[in-house]
Amino acid sequence: MKKRITASLASVLALSTLVACSQAPAGGGEVKSGGEKKEAPAEKVKLSVWHNFSGDDLRAKAVRAQIEKFQKDHPDIELDAQAIPPDGYRQRVKTVAAANEMPDVFFAHAGTGIKEYFDGGLLQPITPLVNKHPEWKNNFMEGALEALSFNNEVYAVPINASVTSLFFYNKSLFEKHGVAVPKTWDELMAAIKTFKEKGVTPISLGNKAAWLAQSSILSSLADRVTGTDWFLKAAKQDGAKFTDPEFVQALTYFKGLADAGAFQQGFNSLDNTQMEQYFIQGKAAMMIDGAWALTNMAATGTKEQLDQVEVTVLPSVPGGKGDPNSLSGGAGGGLAISKKLSGKKLEAAYELIYTVSGPEGMKAVAESNSVVNYKVDVDPTKVTSLFLKAYNLTKQVKFTPVYDAYLSSQGAEAINNGLQELLLGGKPEDIAKKLQDAQAKSLGK
Template sequence: MATPPARKPRGRLLIMATATALLATACGSATNTGGAASDGVITLSMHNPDSRTQDPATWQLVEEFNSRHPDLKIRLEGQPVEQHEQRMTIAAQSDTLPEIFWVYDSLAKTMVKDGDLLDLTPILQEKNLEAKFSLSMLAAFRSGDGIQYGVPYQALVTGFYYNKALLDEHGIALPETFDELLAAVKKLKEEGVVPIAQGANSSAFSVWAFLTMLDRFGYEQKYPAILAGNARYDNPDFLRLYGHVRELAEAGAFPENMTTQTYAQAVASYTAGKAAFLDAGVWEAAKIEKSGVGRSTGFWAGPTFADGVGEQKLVMNVPSAPFVVSAKVKEDKKKYAAVKAFIQFYYSDEGQQILVDNAQPPVTTYRPQVDPRKHPVFAAVLDEAAKPGWKSPAAQPDLVVSAATASAMYDSFYGVMSGSLSPQEAARSVQKSLK
């Protein structure tokens, strides 16, 4: 992942030269939002190099918008997450940000402090768009002084997909507690089945279900003090969780090729019926439905822990990292009009239905009807996210820290899963990233 974004220095000549060189070699030329004449073309920069296959909902939204607005056009581009974060950090320093872009909230918070981001409040107040969001969806991306610097890109619902037929074949009920999960893992391993599909190669971020487990050990209550230096990440509660992850690893929960296969390959192993569980999120629902295991797949928020801290009935159903807009857009009337029109289309009921059609839950209060006979996996995800008596944290743990700390968190889990780090070493590595 990218290093923590630096504050803008007063002298910019060196930064400009460095930014130009890095963007040219690693990311392509930077988007130019200036110029005497405007053609109304704006760039939407994403964290996927191929949105058509990796994020079909966004791709379809852009295609539909462009077909309806021949005088305005969105150019969709993207890079892998780490490269994208680096590019946006450099672009902010060199005043070459694209008009709209996805970014981790930790970096967005730095950008809004530096005056790089547009206040979206006026856009959201038009057509009463603001009323379409629940308070938490917008509050997550509002600064202390009231600037609405971002809007939720998608809802983030994560956990474990599971193959009901495979579990039934081996006489295993869906676990509820960690002890039940551990027992299921041992039995699956003994009978030659990969218990949990994981892929760490170039995909270290793919530990979503384990990030939810952090919240079951008090992360949401602890992290403000940890970031302030008044508490430590390598605390006894988190160490117990890492100890449980080691128990899973020692029981054979993860594939032998976990460190060499990618997340996409892990998904492929699950859809091929070679693994009982898959650590993923709602974005995989459509793909799984089209696979051979679609009709036998359910969705699970993950185990509760007898030695956990605080609320155990947690399901991750939070706003994803935000869309943000470059402050320079306001200097160009046609680009501003394009940005406004796209945001208003994206969060309209029609735009949200396009998300739903691509097996993404709406981020507004729009309530679509999903036929479980046609979309059983997507319906299972929505049902688990709305399970009576269960709550959601306010944010996913990695989205409230710097990119460097988020990366350290991912590596810490995969380090314990692979046996390359002890629980103590893993937690200490995250603590070191905070200094």
């Protein structure tokens, strides 16, 4: 009897096991009552993005808002977004790049900035994304993608434009002292002389950080003298040198401004913000600065002060080879993708870039009083009148290279420091040689 009970119990257990196995889902998931299968939640795609839009300015807020929109619209993606202050951003990315530990998506500066990562084999093109949206691709300004492209492949699209040589002037001071807005170099020198005689600083300058004189004045002035082709050859050390007569002539024009007393006292110890405040307060008649000044002056100046400001291009030079209807500038950098990405992570990266840099993102950045390399209709009620003037100007001119976007880091340092020296009485020939030596050495020539 005992043996029969044991055998019967074993049979029941075996049958129970067979029934349980027939009801269990193939993937080992849970079984609801009635045998209904319950799917396990899909694993989230993890994506990291680094950028330098960390400040409280309207542009930074606009970019961060687009990233937050992406997060909200894609709950299936776990986004690790890091906003790193601009001063330390480049070095931090270079540090992880040296260890081949790049973030999945990161902001790369145009020109030599992104080229370093391309040359290191750390990037992959976003051409498939760009070609997927031809109406988006074709709406960028002419040449906007060139500084972010290599071998006919696009590696980033510009989030904003880098316009560095806007020529601001106080129309009230010009009218008060009967000075015509200068369109030629001779007219500029005459205006400087008149304002000096009237006790008004002709041009506000703050070159403490050394880059501003190069980026905002020399880049545009030198292009008017030498033409763009000459500079690109000199930057590559291929068929032109910075000791060539045309570049020495450009430095001579620049030195002529200081010799004429165009700038306020202590310009090499004043920073960019102090320079802009000096101008907006009506203490200087002119200022040559980048598009970043638009937001800064809007934040510190009164409506009355801003209404006195007009904006145009730097005056032409006699016999110059460059286009006088131009501004130094171009693409300001954009989001690039690590070469390691594939599959769903790559698709997520594409979607993030399109959210930040697509038509909606471009409109948001433009309406934060920031110039973009994209054709977009800006709501005039959302920007200052001064920004609108500058933005419309950028649509009517040619863009020429900003020197430090094409020079090596050694070359950029040589010309930045050299211009400070030049403004204090240095010789154009000496500064030209320092730049030539630094650029040639960095390229191994």
